[in-house]
Amino acid sequence: MEGERVYNAAVDFIDRNVAEGRGDKVAYCDPGRKLTYAQLHDAVTRVGPMLARLGLEPEHRIAMVMHDTLEFPILFWGAVRAGIIPVLLNTRLTAEQYRYLFADMRAKAIFAAASLLPVVRETANGLPSVKHIVSVGAGDEEALRFESLLAAETRGSPAAATSPDEIAYWLYSSGSTGMPKGVLHVHSSPRMMAERVSRQRFGVKQDDVIFSAPKAFFAYGIANTIFTSPWLGTTAVLYPERPTPEAVFEIFREHRPSVFFCVPTLYASILDDPSCTRRNGSDRLRLCVSAGEPLPAHLGEEWKKRFGVDIVNGVGSSETGHMYLTNLPGAVDYNVSGVAIEGFELKLVDALGERVAEGELGEMMVRSPTGAAGYWNQRDKSRRTFEGEWIRTGDKYSFAGGAYSFRGRADDMFKVSGIWVSPFEVEAALISHDRVLEAAVVPTEDAAGLIKPKAFVVLKDSREPSGQRDALRDELKAHVKATCGPWKYPRFIEFVDGLPKTATGKIRRFMLR
Numbered sequence: 001m002e003g004e005r006v007y008n009a010a011v012d013f014i015d016r017n018v019a020e021g022r023g024d025k026v027a028y029c030d031p032g033r034k035l036t037y038a039q040l041h042d043a044v045t046r047v048g049p050m051l052a053r054l055g056l057e058p059e060h061r062i063a064m065v066m067h068d069t070l071e072f073p074i075l076f077w078g079a080v081r082a083g084i085i086p087v088l089l090n091t092r093l094t095a096e097q098y099r100y101l102f103a104d105m106r107a108k109a110i111f112a113a114a115s116l117l118p119v120v121r122e123t124a125n126g127l128p129s130v131k132h133i134v135s136v137g138a139g140d141e142e143a144l145r146f147e148s149l150l151a152a153e154t155r156g157s158p159a160a161a162t163s164p165d166e167i168a169y170w171l172y173s174s175g176s177t178g179m180p181k182g183v184l185h186v187h188s189s190p191r192m193m194a195e196r197v198s199r200q201r202f203g204v205k206q207d208d209v210i211f212s213a214p215k216a217f218f219a220y221g222i223a224n225t226i227f228t229s230p231w232l233g234t235t236a237v238l239y240p241e242r243p244t245p246e247a248v249f250e251i252f253r254e255h256r257p258s259v260f261f262c263v264p265t266l267y268a269s270i271l272d273d274p275s276c277t278r279r280n281g282s283d284r285l286r287l288c289v290s291a292g293e294p295l296p297a298h299l300g301e302e303w304k305k306r307f308g309v310d311i312v313n314g315v316g317s318s319e320t321g322h323m324y325l326t327n328l329p330g331a332v333d334y335n336v337s338g339v340a341i342e343g344f345e346l347k348l349v350d351a352l353g354e355r356v357a358e359g360e361l362g363e364m365m366v367r368s369p370t371g372a373a374g375y376w377n378q379r380d381k382s383r384r385t386f387e388g389e390w391i392r393t394g395d396k397y398s399f400a401g402g403a404y405s406f407r408g409r410a411d412d413m414f415k416v417s418g419i420w421v422s423p424f425e426v427e428a429a430l431i432s433h434d435r436v437l438e439a440a441v442v443p444t445e446d447a448a449g450l451i452k453p454k455a456f457v458v459l460k461d462s463r464e465p466s467g468q469r470d471a472l473r474d475e476l477k478a479h480v481k482a483t484c485g486p487w488k489y490p491r492f493i494e495f496v497d498g499l500p501k502t503a504t505g506k507i508r509r510f511m512l513r
Contacts, residue, residue: 007164009187010081013230014044015159022233028225029255030069030238037233040073045156047078050149054132056108058083058160061170063107065089065098065116067240068216071136071146073226075111076216080168080187083160087170087182088217091116099123100179101172102130104377111146113240114139164188167373171219173318182376183318189370193223193322194231196343196369201326202287202312204228204259209284210236211257213243213266220291223322224261234259245273252282260285263292265501267299267311268437272460281307291316291323293506294406296428297334313337315406319391320344321370325404336403343369346404347390348397359400363410364393396422412509414443414451421488423509426453429483430490433476435459440499442513446491455490456512458498469495 014037017027023038035043056062062079064086066072079086087105089098091113098119102110106129112120114137124130135143162168168187172180198204212224216238229236237255241247248270251257260282262270267290270276285307290300291314300311310332316323325346327338340346347355348362356362367389374382385392396407407413408422423441430439437460444454457476464472473493480489500508 004164006161007187008081008083008159008162009168009190010044010077011159012191013227014041014077014081017041017230017233020233025233026235027230028070028073028236028238030240033070035070035074037230040077040230042156043074043150044078044081046150046153047075048082048084048157048160049153049155051079051082051084051109052157053149053153054109054134056082056084058162059085059167060108061085061087061105063087063089063102063105063110063112064217065091065110065112065120066136066217067091067113068221068225068238069136069240070238072216072238073230074150075136075146076169076222076226077230081159082157083162083166085167085169087172088222089172090180090217091215095119095123097179099127102127105170105182108132109134111136113137114143117143162187165373170376171217171222171318181378181381184373184376185321185370186373189321190223190227191231192343192370194227196341197223197314197323197326198228199232201323201341202259202289202329204232204234204287206233208232208234208259208287209255209257210234210259210261211239211251211255212236212261213239213248214261214263214292219316219318219321220261220263220323223316227322245270245276249273249275249280252280252285256282256284258282258284259287259289261289261291262311264290264295264299265293265438267295267303268431271299271302271306272437276306278307285309287329288312289314289326294337294424294428295334296431298428298432300332300334315395317391317393319372319385319393320366320368321372324366324368333403335405336401337397337406339403348399348404359398361396361398361407364395364397364404366391366393409509412442414453416452416487421453423453425484426455426480426488426490429480429488430455430457430476432483433479435461435464435472436476438499440507440509440512441490442509444492444513452491453488454492454494456494456496456499458496462497464495 017037018041027037027040028035109132111134114135136146171183214221216222225236288311295313312327314323314326324344345367347365394410397404408424426441427439438458440456443451446452477489500511
């Protein structure tokens with residue numbers, strides 16, 4: 001790609017599949033529908049004229065508040081092909097967050113799932129930039145409908161002559177520490193993500209069927225299906241609803257995926273489901289991947305027992321676009337996070353920015369070929385995160401024996417008796433107890449004003465008698481002492497029905513603090 005003046009990612013991902021003879025192959029399927037690569041190409045080429053008819057021009061931004069259906073890759077790649085920037089938004093935000101984001105991005109048009117039209121209309125009301133709100137799916141009679149607008153275009157248009165370094169799409173960070181930030185990615189990044197991670201590291205092949213439980217509106221999800229599938233010519237299963245264990249098993253039975261992308265929380269829920277047996281799995285399942293949050297070792301070990309397939313843990317971020325660090329398929333070690341993706345350089349630094357010695361704790365820095373161009377309208381935060389070619393992740397790791405091990409978020413770490421404590425390590429110990437489903441650990445002051453760990457625990461059986469909980473607290477404290485060290489055990493344990501999370505599954509510890 002070096003030296004190229006014109007490069008449009010949509011041509012590389014969509015047009016190429018037809019040119020290489022995969023036109024009749026199913027590219028995507030959602031509940032009840034299928035879309036071949038030829039049909040995808042035809043629809044994608046007509047999105048540009050449709051957007052132009054709405055008054056949109058290259059470099060304008062459109063908001064996508066959409067579920068994972070066939071319309072998602074059509075609109076995404078159609079906008080990219082036309083040089084118009086799709087901005088991917090979480091479908092589970094509050095009205096306050098939507099209004100902030102619509103105003104922040106200055107969207108010219110909003111494409112929203114029909115079920116989200118009421119909140120989108122309410123929050124976009126009065127915003128001067130928004131010219132059109134378009135329903136994806138059957139909305140009310142007054143709504144413009146994406147399907148009708150696209151059907152009215154009978155001819156496609158040529159791809160925009162974009163640059164490899166031109167902004168292709170935006171993500172918004174998950175907002176685990178406040179309001180989400182707009183993360184800007186360029187046309188040349190998606191193929192690097194799909195090639196380096198999916199093909200070279202994971203070995204995804206053209207005859208694979210992919211199912212990604214994480215949604216396409218955030219980095220992990222879009223890389224799995226919207227990028228990986230057309231780059232490698234696979235078939236991807238899209239599922240618009242919240243993926244419950246029952247839904248996952250149904251997809252396993254109907255579509256028999258060979259590659260499954262998931263998050264630790266859902267893996268835990270699936271394993272806790274009584275119907276979770278090899279019989280209910282996909283008989284073609286050969287690769288399972290986890291990201292979004294660190295994977296506790298006991299989940300991977302139990303999954304391997306049930307399904308005969310390891311879970312390959314990966315680490316990525318909105319800023320790096322996709323994963324930069326994973327375990328190695330075929331050589332999974334659940335006690336470490338893994339090694340760098342080929343083409344990515346990693347280093348651990350101290351508070352002064354100096355590299356730390358092997359075995360010491362340091363903040364992860366990534367030199368990423370898929371790194372974002374920066375944050376939208378957040379100059380100070382961009383300067384703190386994007387340091388030349390390096391991206392500051394905010395995660396603490398150690399490096400030993402040729403592999404990196406996650407120790408916690410830099411802003412979540414705290415000291416107890418002068419020794420660093422990683423919330424993740426204590427949480428993993430708690431979750432390994434057979435009565436615990438989820439846990440979150442934060443620092444709190446004891447009666448003497450000293451910092452000690454406090455745990456919020458979700459039990460597998462919410463009907464646990466309250467009278468037995470004091471005994472369970474003592475049991476959990478002893479379990480943590482025996483598992484990861486006597487100074488790390490939570491001095492306080494509060495049983496809760498659920499934990500505050502972003503829609504991507506990350507625990508919002510700042511709310512617990």
